Amino acid sequence: MNTKAKKISEKEIDKLVVADANDLTKWTRPINVHPQKSIPIFITEKTGKKLQDAAMKRHVKNYHKWVEKIVKQHLAEHV
Secondary structure: OOHHHHHHHHOHHHHHHHHHHOHHHOOOOOOOOOOOOOOOOOHHHHHHHHHHHHHOOOOOOOOOHHHHHHOOOOOHHHH
């Protein structure tokens, strides 16, 4: 018995992937995903600037998500 797998080219891999993608028997029933609802939180301009500066110092790309993470951590520790 040969234990080595046959090497196939990228084109052959692409063909296999496309064939599987187009075969509806390979797919399960679609599901609907609903993101969590959010509410706005209003902060002063000064606090917003401090948050942006702190995020920049930490090389954060999306400071909104970073702030959300901080709030969640704080709630987990104090509530």
